[in-house]
Amino acid sequence: MTALRSAARLLRRYHDCTALFMPPMLEKDQTWQLPPRPPFEVICHGDFAPYNVVLNSGEVTDIIDFETAHPGPRDWDIAYAIYRWAPLSAGVAIEDLGGLDTQILRTRLFLDAYGLPAKERPVLPGMIIDRLNALVGFMEREAANGVERYRRNIEEGHDRIYRRDVAYISEHRDEIIAGLMD
Template structure:
């Protein structure tokens, strides 16, 4: 047990065990009702908001590419993010930090993927080759570009 480590490093402050990838593709539904959450390989100790930031990124989703897939322009994405945060009951004063935290989380993900790929981990080498890191970089730029509008929408 002593030699075991988390796939993703612990991220202070250590408040909870983060899922690490809480996204629609890791939720099991039965008849429209959630019956399970799966894929805990990226679970790691961290802050609630660290996990929440990635969840908002995936569930709203705050992404440059989703508008083309009829998931809405930025205003709709912000409304979905607000709905998620309201259900989570995140205080308004904590919401303004989320866009920056999403950017940090995505940068950490890109760094992890590229490091694993460089170490010869086939799965991550393939992910990088297929452009996954580039998608995250575009989304980082998208969130950074619209940061003020996202903050205003989340806190207003």
Template sequence: MQASNDLGPFREGDSVLRPVRPWTASIHALLAALRRHGFAAALLPQGFDEVWERVAYLPGTTGDLDDNEEMRSERALRSAASLLRRYHDCSRLPLRDLAVDGLWQLPARAPAEVICHGDFAPYNVVLNDGEVTGIIDFETAHPGPRCWDLAYAVYRWAPLSSESRVEGLSRLDDQIRRARILLDAYGLPVAERSLMPDTIIARLEALLTFMEQEAARGVERYRRDLQDGHDNIYRLDIAYVSKWSPEIIAGLCE
């Protein structure tokens, strides 16, 4: 028996199941290591066989900025940044073993400072009482620089997008303000923030390359994404961040 590669996760009691992938063992090793080192805000791995992987369900509410008012709050933004920092710091502890032995969906990037989550966005966290308390969906985790992961978080949480139609989040100055709040709460030194726009652009370009490669391999999810024009959204956002890069840098570093 083999589960479809296009089948998404589903809940079964207090567990969440999804099809096993080539990188599942690495993800479960990461999750187990996080638990051993005291980080309880990630999924608890419950094992896998040749077909299904199983993790414990994390209670709380989920959603994105456009459909969850609590997720748009400054409290959620600050707690998300703080949680990402704690995750990064904890992921450094087992980094050597995981980076050497691991097989990851996304390629490792140098310098391998942390295990990047790979998609730290509002739709991949859980909220409890208005605060981000848990992280889900580690499928795109991979070794890399912490700013590589942080840049994508800024892109998603600000959000630095020309296509944002969310009330209060569509103006550039509001987006920059939220980006600064996130970086302040994360604790990124001001001296390291000037590269953030370029890193966001590089991260989105890498995402486009990955989508195109996976679609060419016949992965249906990414074939649909390209057919539906999702790549065009990222191209527009690359142009948007590039155009306003001086203003973004000024807002993050002032």
């Protein structure tokens, strides 16, 4: 749980730092791989996941791979981070890495370490669903535009995994919200 909590604290520090740069960043003509998403509160990492951090002695100390960074609300970035760190995924339960109760507990621990107030938590399952749907749409557009990487992702079924997880989160939305509010 040390990695989970330290990841959440690092994401919070990252968000707090990028919030200071938002007004100047918005004044410049910037190109982002992922589209900016209002309201513009922070520079979202866009892919804050275990595979995009540096771990030292069990503690997450650094963030890498800013390819998908873009302006957006904190919750947009937190939603994807929870999806990856809890992880809120149907595939995890299948792999016996923890069922829904464990996923909700890990989500709570992440949000507590981040410092997200309880009143802001009920929107997160819907935000995760929106974030995953946006990711699938992005992948499909890029594949249709001839980007080989995304064509391969679609061919390998990445979009189907995200859609399955959208259905899983939708099905358990009320349980997830209740678990985050206890």
